[in-house]
Amino acid sequence: MSALTGGKLKLIQAALRLITETRSLTSLGLRELAREAGLNPNTFYRHFKNLDEFGLQVLGYIAEDMKAGVRQLRQMANSSEQASHDTVAFVYRYFLSNPAATTVAVRELHGPSPILRRALEAQLHASAREMAEDILERNLVAGVSPETIHEISHMTIRYILFRAMDYLEKPDQRERIQQETERFINRQFRGALVDHLPQKELEILAGKGV
Amino acid sequence: MSALTGGKLKLIQAALRLITETRSLTSLGLRELAREAGLNPNTFYRHFKNLDEFGLQVLGYIAEDMKAGVRQLRQMANSSEQASHDTVAFVYRYFLSNPAATTVAVRELHGPSPILRRALEAQLHASAREMAEDILERNLVAGVSPETIHEISHMTIRYILFRAMDYLEKPDQRERIQQETERFINRQFRGALVDHLPQKELEILAGKGV
DNA sequence: TGAGCAGGTAGACAGCTGTATACTTTGTTG
DNA sequence: CAACAAAGTATACAGCTGTCTACCTGCTCA
Numbered sequence: 001m002s003a004l005t006g007g008k009l010k011l012i013q014a015a016l017r018l019i020t021e022t023r024s025l026t027s028l029g030l031r032e033l034a035r036e037a038g039l040n041p042n043t044f045y046r047h048f049k050n051l052d053e054f055g056l057q058v059l060g061y062i063a064e065d066m067k068a069g070v071r072q073l074r075q076m077a078n079s080s081e082q083a084s085h086d087t088v089a090f091v092y093r094y095f096l097s098n099p100a101a102t103t104v105a106v107r108e109l110h111g112p113s114p115i116l117r118r119a120l121e122a123q124l125h126a127s128a129r130e131m132a133e134d135i136l137e138r139n140l141v142a143g144v145s146p147e148t149i150h151e152i153s154h155m156t157i158r159y160i161l162f163r164a165m166d167y168l169e170k171p172d173q174r175e176r177i178q179q180e181t182e183r184f185i186n187r188q189f190r191g192a193l194v195d196h197l198p199q200k201e202l203e204i205l206a207g208k209g210v
Numbered sequence: 211m212s213a214l215t216g217g218k219l220k221l222i223q224a225a226l227r228l229i230t231e232t233r234s235l236t237s238l239g240l241r242e243l244a245r246e247a248g249l250n251p252n253t254f255y256r257h258f259k260n261l262d263e264f265g266l267q268v269l270g271y272i273a274e275d276m277k278a279g280v281r282q283l284r285q286m287a288n289s290s291e292q293a294s295h296d297t298v299a300f301v302y303r304y305f306l307s308n309p310a311a312t313t314v315a316v317r318e319l320h321g322p323s324p325i326l327r328r329a330l331e332a333q334l335h336a337s338a339r340e341m342a343e344d345i346l347e348r349n350l351v352a353g354v355s356p357e358t359i360h361e362i363s364h365m366t367i368r369y370i371l372f373r374a375m376d377y378l379e380k381p382d383q384r385e386r387i388q389q390e391t392e393r394f395i396n397r398q399f400r401g402a403l404v405d406h407l408p409q410k411e412l413e414i415l416a417g418k419g420v
Numbered sequence: 421t422g423a424g425c426a427g428g429t430a431g432a433c434a435g436c437t438g439t440a441t442a443c444t445t446t447g448t449t450g
Numbered sequence: 451c452a453a454c455a456a457a458g459t460a461t462a463c464a465g466c467t468g469t470c471t472a473c474c475t476g477c478t479c480a
Contacts, residue, residue: 143413187401193412203353
């Protein structure tokens with residue numbers, strides 16, 4: 001693809017550095033970026049047509065990174081029982097080691113720029129699809145329709161992203177967030193397994209366990 | 211409380227008008243607001259110390275509105291069976307009739323200003339607590355511990371807010387989003403009901419239904 | 421009637437912004 | 451070595467921004 005030359009990379013990394021603090025991608029100024037990157041403001045124009053294009057390129061840069069992460073995830077061999085635990089742990093660890101990229105993604109997904117929103121949504125969609133296909137291929141959840149697995153995968157991706165900021169910002173709650181996320185996933189799939197049973201029968205089953 | 215005088219209200223409403231398009235609360239300028247409100251830029255200082263305080267007041271304005279909505283929701287008498295359906299329908303209808311407030315909430319919850327994030331988080335927390343207490347009081351879900359009901363309420367509030375933007379922006383998908391949200395909630399509670407059962411037993415139960 | 425005060429206005433300040441044009445450096449290739 | 455393009459720089463422009471000080475209105479209450 002586009003091999004990132006020095007200045008271009010410097011600008012993108014400057015953006016990531018600035019955003020982690022209290023900024024959003026769409027709020028960054030061209031001169032601000034150049035200052036942070038240690039470059040002349042006009043150098044920006046050598047690499048990007050305008051700030052919109054810059055935003056998209058930053059997203060692309062992040063996407064490449066995340067894809068590599070997902071590829072690594074799929075190589076892990078999990079037992080069905082521990083799949084959700086391992087996956088959740090892996091994903092949050094990824095967030096922790098890429099806080100800037102994570103912050104950008106979360107912030108722009110609902111941010112002011114429709115272009116960036118759409119781009120991120122597509123990225124999210126692809127990740128969810130990949131997760132679903134992984135579950136299906138490895139037959140981790142038997143007895144749930146492929147459509148439902150896709151749906152739950154989407155919901156899970158959304159939920160995890162939603163909690164990513166809290167995870168990054170509140171170190172003392174990380175373990176709790178991770179456990180909650182696991183429970184979230186397990187409940188979704190377990191709930192799907194008993195979708196067809198009437199509520200009363202379920203409540204009887206629940207009672208038996210106590 | 212603080213009776214909103216003309217100018218103050220004009221500025222807040224100007225903010226809501228501007229944000230619905232492609233802006234965020236934190237990106238609004240003082241002069242921009244005054245222009246939209248039809249006031250002199252300096253009038254801003256008669257009502258707000260700075261833009262941070264302004265943001266908080268806008269959030270407060272929205273919060274009052276939402277509280278009224280929730281109060282209305284609790285007055286609805288639901289059967290256990292249809293509770294999730296009715297609630298979801300009500301919430302999304304609220305979003306639809308208050309698009310600006312909804313957009314602000316979603317956008318700033320993960321936005322660049324830590325102050326606004328914290329304020330919104332507290333608001334969300336309160337809503338989730340109220341939802342959980344409502345479920346418990348009316349005994350809508352038997353056989354699930356109060357802690358779990360609180361947890362699921364939080365997750366639900368987060369999920370709904372996450373989807374609110376899609377709901378507003380994609381009219382053709384509204385029905386689908388609403389149904390997905392219902393399934394989400396039902397699966398969470400149903401999953402919680404069978405939390406203690408081993409996965410194999412569940413898969414047998416699932417098989418029986420087909 | 422008149423003092424006090426909140427709300428709204430006017431003009432000016434430095435400092436920032438995106439952008440355009442023109443120039444210099446640097447690296448690659450024939 | 452020379453030529454050429456890519457990357458980086460310098461200067462300048464108009465237009466925007468938040469904030470300050472000063473002034474003016476219209477209402478309330480004694």
